[in-house]
Amino acid sequence: MLDLAPLRYEDGGMTTVPEQVRLPAEWLAHRYDPGHDAIHFISVDRDRRRRAAFLTDAELPDLGDPLIIRRVDLAPALPDQRVNFIFHSAYCCSTLVANAYDRPGRAFSLKEPVLLNDLVGWRHRGGAPAQIRTVLQDGLATLARPFEAGEVCVIKPSNVVNGLALAMLADRPDAAALLLYAPLEAYLGSIAGKGLWGRLWVRDLLAKFMKEGLVDLGFAPEDIFLQSDLQVAATGWLAQHAVFAKLVERWPMRVRTLESEVLLARPMEALTAVDTLFGVRATAAEREAVVQAVFTRHAKSGGDFDAEARKADQRAAAQNYAEELAMVVAWADKVAHSAGIALIAPNPLLSTQ
DSSP states (O other): OOOOGGGOOOTTSOOOOSSOBOOOTTEEEEEEETTTTEEEEEEOOHHHHHHOSSSSTTTSTTSOSOEEEEGGGBOOOOTTOOEEEEEEOSSSSHHHHHHTTOBTTTEEEEESOHHHHHHHHHHHTTOOHHHHHHHHHHHHHHHTOOSSTTOEEEEEOOGGGGGGHHHHHHHOTTOOEEEEEOOHHHHHHHHHHTTHHHHHHHHHHHHHHHHHTOOOSSOOHHHHHTSOHHHHHHHHHHHHHHHHHHHHHHOTTTEEEEEHHHHHHSHHHHHHHHHHHHTOOOOHHHHHHHHHHHTTBOTTTOSBOOHHHHHHHHHHHHHHTHHHHHHHHHHHHHHHHHHTOOSSOSSBSSOOO
16 A cells, blocks of 8 residues: 655645655656646556546546655656657547557556646746756656556647657657548548537647747738638648658658548558557457457447448538538648648558558
8 A cells, every 4th residue: 555645745844755756557647736846646547547538637537636746756767668659630539549558468558648738838838948858758757657567658648749749759769659640621520510619629729839839831820810710720730740740750760640541441450550660569369359349439438439430420521511621621732732741641650552
């Protein structure tokens, strides 16, 4: 039993850890507090992580008070613990792929850990880049603690974290990354189908990308203010694909791209290729079991899911928003051509020939 009492601190009456602490993997590194240079841990077992769509407060509402430990009091990371990443541009089955890496003894996954979002927020509030880089290194090492020896860690950050992707891969020379995306028209249809919530979300996301300096498409801020909701969505999608292209160019052997529709059409091939990329051992029978267990369940709701159902939703969006989608896709194609961004991402994991 872990003795929590000596590990807490409170303002005014600071209680520090007498020795460096290595917490078991059940203690998820959940939040980062730059004011105290401390990490907040919450106890989340493997089954609860599996059932949660994301590792957020909304999905984990009843876990009690966090265990708060200063970063200096944490034991050094375990040597040779491999971390891989699933970076994505949203609505592209990234949570489904992350779920495929909950394999006891082989791999475990972390779906949108909030600690990484906290570092992005710290950047936006003017945090020093060198300090943020150091905390990012320690944060990834702390997140990567395995449940069982030999497990490979797979982190699927929120796409608001994509601005940190270059630093993550630079600091982790053994890491590989899958860049997952939906075709532009399918992505825009998903946003349109979400109604007002989806349209507000893409505006909030683009505002954050602009703070990160990720939007270099020839638009002045006032130009973006005048764009329609789906134009804003396309601008954010293109900005992320510009980041993806830079990652591929720098690390072509470690970074591969995958379109969501190819993933769903060829799940066994895709899983085999991602396993190889991530260094996860598995037999063909084990992969087939993962495909049957994961690719038939909706990654967020837990209900039934299949590729045909997704296509039906896409057809409905294409019909309901046909004029708007056609206009924005044509506009985005011109913007992409002007900015030198490929709508089909380079260095695909699977050949489409």
